[in-house]
Amino acid sequence: MQKLTVTLATASLIAASALTSQAADGRDYISIVGSSTVYPFSTAVAEQFGKTTKFKTPKIESTGTGGGFKLFCAGAGVDSPDITNASRKIKTTEMETCAKNGVTDIVEVKVGYDGIVLANSKKAPQMKLSRKDVFLALAKEVPSPEGGDKLVANPYKTWKEVNASLPADKIEVLGPPPTSGTRDAFVEMVMDEGCAAFESIKALKKTDEKKFKAVCGTVREDGAYIEAGENDNLIIQKLDANPKSFGIFGFSFLDQNTDKMQGSIVDGEAPKFETIADGKYPVSRPLYFYVKKAHVGVIPGINEYLAEFTSEKAWGDEGYLAEKGLIPSPKNERKTVAADAKALKVMVNK
Amino acid sequence: MRAACYEETTMNEKPLSTMDRVNVGLAKRYRKERRFRLFGLAAIVSSLMFLVLLLGSIGAKGWTAFQQTQILLDVHFDPVVLDVGNLANANYPSLVREAVYQQFPQVGSREDKRLLAKIVSNAAAFKLQEMVMSKPELIGTSKPIWVLADDEVDMFVKGHIPRDVPESERRVSDKMIGWIDQLAATGRIEKKFNTTFFTAGDSREPEQAGIRGAAMGSMFTLMVTLVLSFPIGVAAAVYLEEFAPRNRWTDLVEVNINNLAAIPSIVFGLLGLAVFLNFMNLPRSASLVGGLVLTLMTLPTIIIASRASLKSVPPSIREAALGVGASKMQAISHHILPLAMPGMMTGTIIGMARALGETAPLLMIGMVAFIVDVPQSFSDPATVLPVQIYLWADSPERAFVERTSAAIMVLLFVLLLMNASAVFLRNKFERRW
Numbered sequence: 001m002q003k004l005t006v007t008l009a010t011a012s013l014i015a016a017s018a019l020t021s022q023a024a025d026g027r028d029y030i031s032i033v034g035s036s037t038v039y040p041f042s043t044a045v046a047e048q049f050g051k052t053t054k055f056k057t058p059k060i061e062s063t064g065t066g067g068g069f070k071l072f073c074a075g076a077g078v079d080s081p082d083i084t085n086a087s088r089k090i091k092t093t094e095m096e097t098c099a100k101n102g103v104t105d106i107v108e109v110k111v112g113y114d115g116i117v118l119a120n121s122k123k124a125p126q127m128k129l130s131r132k133d134v135f136l137a138l139a140k141e142v143p144s145p146e147g148g149d150k151l152v153a154n155p156y157k158t159w160k161e162v163n164a165s166l167p168a169d170k171i172e173v174l175g176p177p178p179t180s181g182t183r184d185a186f187v188e189m190v191m192d193e194g195c196a197a198f199e200s201i202k203a204l205k206k207t208d209e210k211k212f213k214a215v216c217g218t219v220r221e222d223g224a225y226i227e228a229g230e231n232d233n234l235i236i237q238k239l240d241a242n243p244k245s246f247g248i249f250g251f252s253f254l255d256q257n258t259d260k261m262q263g264s265i266v267d268g269e270a271p272k273f274e275t276i277a278d279g280k281y282p283v284s285r286p287l288y289f290y291v292k293k294a295h296v297g298v299i300p301g302i303n304e305y306l307a308e309f310t311s312e313k314a315w316g317d318e319g320y321l322a323e324k325g326l327i328p329s330p331k332n333e334r335k336t337v338a339a340d341a342k343a344l345k346v347m348v349n350k
Numbered sequence: 351m352r353a354a355c356y357e358e359t360t361m362n363e364k365p366l367s368t369m370d371r372v373n374v375g376l377a378k379r380y381r382k383e384r385r386f387r388l389f390g391l392a393a394i395v396s397s398l399m400f401l402v403l404l405l406g407s408i409g410a411k412g413w414t415a416f417q418q419t420q421i422l423l424d425v426h427f428d429p430v431v432l433d434v435g436n437l438a439n440a441n442y443p444s445l446v447r448e449a450v451y452q453q454f455p456q457v458g459s460r461e462d463k464r465l466l467a468k469i470v471s472n473a474a475a476f477k478l479q480e481m482v483m484s485k486p487e488l489i490g491t492s493k494p495i496w497v498l499a500d501d502e503v504d505m506f507v508k509g510h511i512p513r514d515v516p517e518s519e520r521r522v523s524d525k526m527i528g529w530i531d532q533l534a535a536t537g538r539i540e541k542k543f544n545t546t547f548f549t550a551g552d553s554r555e556p557e558q559a560g561i562r563g564a565a566m567g568s569m570f571t572l573m574v575t576l577v578l579s580f581p582i583g584v585a586a587a588v589y590l591e592e593f594a595p596r597n598r599w600t601d602l603v604e605v606n607i608n609n610l611a612a613i614p615s616i617v618f619g620l621l622g623l624a625v626f627l628n629f630m631n632l633p634r635s636a637s638l639v640g641g642l643v644l645t646l647m648t649l650p651t652i653i654i655a656s657r658a659s660l661k662s663v664p665p666s667i668r669e670a671a672l673g674v675g676a677s678k679m680q681a682i683s684h685h686i687l688p689l690a691m692p693g694m695m696t697g698t699i700i701g702m703a704r705a706l707g708e709t710a711p712l713l714m715i716g717m718v719a720f721i722v723d724v725p726q727s728f729s730d731p732a733t734v735l736p737v738q739i740y741l742w743a744d745s746p747e748r749a750f751v752e753r754t755s756a757a758i759m760v761l762l763f764v765l766l767l768m769n770a771s772a773v774f775l776r777n778k779f780e781r782r783w
Contacts, residue, residue, distance in 0.1 A: 029723075029731065031634070040746065043720040044554040050722050051476060057722035059635055059731040062741075079631060122519070231744050233751070256746040259512065259519045318464075324554070325746065 027078050030058035030301055034068025034085030035181055037114055037250055038287050041326050042085050042309075048320070049308045055301035058083075065181040072290065073098035082295040082302055086288045087114065087181040090347075105293035105346045109306065110337050112315055113327040115251035115276040115284040116186050117263040118173075121243040127159075127166065127264040131282065134266075135194030136162045137171045138225050140218040149200040154220045174228040174235045175219075175248035185285045186248055187217045190266075193282070236261060251276060251284075252325025276327045284327065293344050310338035408762075412755025418544035418557060419499040419507045421470060421533060423449040425478060426492040437483055442475035446497070453538065454529060462525065469529060471498040473546075473558045498546065499539065501556040501749035503530060507541065510748060547756065551724045552738065556749030559742070561757050563724045567637050567717075567732030568706060570725060574641020575648060575705050580698050582645075583652030584687075587694070590653070591660040592682055611650035618647045619711030627715060635716040635731040643711045648701035655697020659690040692779035699772040703765050709736045735761045 032042060039062040050057025063071065065086045072084035073094060080103075090108070098106065118134065120127065136142050137159065141151040159166035176183040195216035196202045205212040219225050228235045232249040239247045240260050247261075251271055254263050263271035267282050275281040289309075296302045308314060315321050317328050328334065366374075425445055432440050447467045451457065457466050474497035481495075482488055505511045506522045507530065517524050533539040550560030594600045622643035626632045632639050663686050671681035712718060718737050725732035733741075735757065742754040 027633070031731075036744075039720070040554065046720065047554050047722050060720040061635070061716055061718060062720075079634070232746070233743060253746045256521070256748060258521065259515055 028300060029056040030083065030299055030305055031081045032058050032060040032083040032085065032289075033063045033071045033081045034061075034083075034289070035065040035087040035287070036062045037065075037087040037181055038085035038111065038289060040252060040324050041111065041287070041321050042083075042289065044320060044324050045305070045309045045314055048314070049301070049305050053301065053304055053308075055304060058301075058305060069094045069097075072292070073101055073103055076102040076292065076294055078295065078298060080292075082299050083289055083291050083305075086290065087185065087285060089286075089288060090290060095347075103292060103294070107291040107293055107341065107344050108347045109289050109291065109310065109341045110329060110333070111287045111289060111309065111326065112321070112329050113276060113284045114287055114325075115271050115281055115327065116182060116189070116248065117251055117254045117271040117283070118190075118246055118248055118266065119239065119254055119261045119263045119271075120246045121239050122260055122262050123243040124169075125167070126262050126270075127246075128268075129166075129264050130163075130197075130267055131190050131194035132197040133159075133163045133166065133194070134190050135197070135216070138173060138219055139191065139195065139216070140220045141215060143198050143200060151215065154222070154224075157224075169244045171224045172226065172242070172245040173224065173248065174226045174238055174245060177227040177229065182248070182250060186283070187219075189283045189285065191219075192216045250325070251327070255325045273322075273327065277330075286329075287326075291341075291344075293346055296344060306341045310334070310341050405762075408755045408758050412752055412757075412759050414508045414510075415547060415752040415756035416544050417508070417541040418546060419504040420496040420540055420542050421499050421503075422494055422496050422538040422540070423470070423474075424452060424492060425449045425495050427478075427482060427488045427490060429490045432482060432489045434486065434489065437479075437486065440479075440482075442479045442482075443472070445478055446470055446474045453533070465523070465525060466529065469500055469503050469526060471500050471555060471557045473498045473555065496540075496542070498557045501747060504557055505749050506530060507539065508752075510752070547753070551722045552720060552733070552741070553722060554720075554745075556745075556747050556753060559750070559753060561735065561738060561760060563721055564733050564735045564738035564757075565760075566725050567640075567721075568734040570637035570728055570732060571640040571644060571734055572702055572706060574638055574728065575644040576698070576702060578641070578645040579648045579652055579701065583649050583698070584656050584694055586649075587653050587656030587660060588682060588687070591657050592678070592686070607650050607653055611654060614710070615647055615708055616710040616714070618643050619714030621646065622711060623714045633729050633731075635719055635721070635733075636729045637717075637725060637732040637734075638728040639715050640712050640717050640732070640734065641728075643715060644705040644708060647708065647711060648698075648705050651701040651704065652694070652698050655700070656690070656694040659693025659697070660686065662693065663689045689781060692775055692781075696772045696776050699768055699775070703768045703772075706734075706765065706768070707736055707761070709734075709740055712737060735764075 030046075032046070039060065043060050046058040046060055049055065061081075065088060068081075068084035068086060069090065072081050074080050090106070095106075098104070118127075118129065136154075137156060139154060142154050142156070144150045144152045145155060156162050156171060158168050158170055160168040162171070175186070192213075195212075196205065201212065201215055204215065228238065228247070232247075232253045235247040235249055236253060236257055239245055246264070251263075254261055254271065255273070269275050269281045271281050271283075276284045291302065291306065311319075312334075313319050315326065315328055315334065317331075319328070322328055329337065423446070426448065428445065428448070431444055447463075450466055450470055451463065454466060457463055477495075477497060499507070502511070502521050503526070506513075506527070511520050511522050513527065522530075530539060546558060547560045549562055550558055551563030553559040590600065590603070594603075622639060626639045626642055627634055632642075667685055667689065668681055671685045672678070676684065709718065712734060716731075717733050718740070719731065719733055720741065721731050721733050723730070739754055739757045739761065742750045742757060
C-alpha cells in the first residue's frame with residue numbers, strides 16, 4: 001500500500017511537469033467552432049479532408065453561432081479557433097469586437113442554404129399554413145380578434161380559431177429555445193413576416209422598430225409553444241408519439257425522416273430540396289463560415305480545408321453535403337464564392 | 351375503539367391488564383406494519399420496473415449496432431488504376447465502383463450506376479487503399495473482399511427502414527431494395543460483428559463511427575484525474591484527520607469541502623475555463639484539462655470518504671503503535687493508512703465512476719467536439735464517452751440511434767465494472783472491529 005502511494009505521488013509529479021511542457025506546443029490541427037446547424041456539414045467536410053489529405057482531422061465544436069463568434073473574436077493567437085461556422089451573417093458589433101481584439105482580416109465563405117420546417121407526423125393530414133396563421137398561433141400578443149388595433153394576449157386555443165380552413169386541433173408546437181440560431185431565423189422569417197400582414201403592426205415598424213420586434217418576435221408562454229431543447233431527434237420522436245403536435249427544426253432532419261414526418265406547406269410551398277434551392281419556399285437562410293486570414297500558413301491545412309469545402313464533390317448539386325441535407329447555392333454563386341475563398345478575399349466592415 | 355374499551359371497563363368494573371390493552375390494538379399494529387413493509391416493497395418493485403424499462407429500451411434499440419451489414423465484392427486490383435509510384439493518390443473509389451457494377455451487369459444508365467455505387471460505404475475505398483499500401487503485391491490480382499455497406503442499406507437490412515411504405519417515404523428506393531435482395535439471394539450481403547464500432551473514432555458516416563476515440567479520451571481523462579485526485583485527496587484527509595488542530599480554520603476548511611461536494615459540476619467547468627485555459631493557457635479540448643477539471647470535482651468526494659475510513663480505524667490501534675514507540679508518521683503509514691485504504695479506494699472508485707459520467711464541466715473546456723482522430727496523448731484534442739453519446743443522439747442520420755444506445759450500453763458496462771470492483775475491494779479488505 002505504501003509503495004502504491006509513493007508511485008502515485010511520483011506519477012502525479014510527472015503529470016504536472018508534462019502539463020507545463022505541453023502547453024507550449026503549437027497546434028497542428030484546425031480548430032473550428034460555431035453553429036450547430038452548420039456542424040453536420042463542416043464535420044462531414046472535415047472527415048473527408050482528414051482521410052484524403054496528409055493533415056490531421058480538424059476539431060469541431062458545436063457552440064452555437066453567437067458562442068462561436070465570441071470565441072473566434074476573443075483573440076488572434078493560435079490558441080483561438082481558426083474558423084467559426086454561422087447560421088447568419090456576422091454582425092457589425094461582432095466585427096468590431098473582433099477588430100478590437102486584433103482579428104482584422106476575416107474571410108467569409110457562404111456555404112449554401114438551410115430550410116426551417118414546421119412539420120408533423122404522417123399519421124395526421126398535411127397542413128397548409130400562411131405565415132400569418134403561424135404568427136397568430138404562436139405570438140404572445142396578437143391584434144384583438146374583435147377587430148381594431150388593440151393588442152391582446154393570444155386567445156387562440158385551436159388551429160381552427162386561427163383560420164377556419166384548418167383542423168380543430170389544439171395548438172401545440174415544439175420548437176427550439178431562444179438561445180438557438182434556428183429560433184432567431186424562425187422569428188425573423190416567419191413571425192416577423194406574418195406579423196407584418198397586419199397594417200397596424202406594419203406601421204409600427206417605421207415609427208417604433210423596437211416595439212415592432214418585441215410584438216412580432218415574442219413567442220407565447222402559455223404552453224402552446226413548448227421549448228424542446230436543441231435536440232431535433234427528440235422533437236421528431238415526440239411528434240411521432242403525438243400526431244396532433246407540430247415541430248420546428250432544420251430541413252436536414254425532415255430529409256432524414258421522410259417516412260415519419262411531413263413538412264407543412266407554408267404560403268403555398270412545401271419544403272422540398274428543389275423549392276428551398278430556388279428560393280420559393282419562404283423559410284430558408286444562408287449558412288456561412290468565417291476564417292481568420294492571419295492563421296493561414298500558421299496552422300497547417302486551412303487552404304486545403306477551404307478547397308475541400310468549396311469543391312463540387314462536397315457542396316455541388318450532387319456532392320456529399322447535399323446528401324447530408326445542405327441546399328447548395330446556385331452554380332454561379334458557388335463559383336464566385338470558391339474563387340474568393342481561394343484568393344482569401346477579406347471582408348470589409350461596412 | 352377506545353370508546354368500546356371504556357365501556358367494557360365500566361361494565362365489568364375490573365381494570366384491564368397491560369396485556370389486554372396490548373391485545374386490543376395488536377391487530378391494528380400488525381396491519382400497520384404489513385402496510386409499511388408493503389410500501390417499501392412497492393418502492394423497490396417500481397424502481398426496479400423503471401430500471402428494467404430503461405435497460406430494456408436501450409438494449410432493444412442498441413443491440414443491432416453490434417452487427418454491421420457487409421457486402422462481398424470481387425475486387426480486381428487493376429494495375430491501370432494503381433500506379434505503383436503513386437499509390438497514395440490512386441483512384442480507389444473507382445476500384446470499388448467497378449467491383450459493384452460487376453455484380454449488377456444489368457444496370458446501365460448513368461443515373462442508376464450512381465445510385466448503385468451508393469450501396470457501399472465510402473470506407474470501402476479507404477480499406478482497399480490500406481490493403482494495397484501494406485501489400486503492393488496485390489496489384490494485378492483479384493480477391494473477394496467484405497466491405498462495409500452504406501448506413502441506409504444497413505438500416506434497411508436490419509429492418510429499421512420499413513419495406514411496405516410507399517417509395518417516396520423512405521430513403522431506400524425500390525431499385526436499391528431490388529439490388530439488396532439480389533445480393534442477399536447470392537449470399538453476398540451479411541450481418542457481421544461490428545468491429546468498426548470498437549476500433550474507429552467518431553465519424554459523420556454512421557457505419558464508420560466508433561467509440562474508440564471517446565473511450566481513449568475517457569481513459570486519458572480518468573488517468574489524469576486518478577493520478578492527481580487520489581494522492582491529494584488522501585494527503586488532505588490524513589492531515590485533516592491526524593494532524594490538524596481543531597480550530598476555526600479547520601472547521602472552515604471542513605465546511606468548504608462538504609460544500610464543494612454538493613456544487614453542480616458545471617461550476618467546475620467554468621472554473622476550469624477561467625483558470626486552466628484563460629490563465630494557464632493549456633490547450634483547449636485536451637484530456638489533460640478535462641482531467642484537471644474532474645480532479646477538482648472528485649477531490650471533495652475522495653477527501654470525505656477517506657476521512658470517514660480513517661475515522662473508523664479504532665483509536666486502540668493508533669495508541670498501541672504510539673505506545674510501543676512508533677512515531678506519529680510511522681503509526682499512520684504502517685498501521686492506520688493500510689487499514690483505512692479499502693475505504694479510501696472505494697470512495698475513489700465511486701468518485702471516478704461519477705467523473706466518467708460527466709459531460710457538463712467538459713462542455714466549457716471544449717471537449718464537446720467532433721474529433722475523428724483517436725487521441726494519442728494527454729494534449730491531443732479528445733472527447734469522452736458520455737459526450738460521444740450526446741453528440742450521436744443529436745445527429746440526424748437514423749443509424750446513429752442504435753449507435754447511441756450501443757454506446758450507452760458500453761458506458762453502463764464500464765460503470766458496472768467500476769462499481770463492482772468497489773464492492774469487491776470493500777468485501778475483500780474491509781476489517782470490522
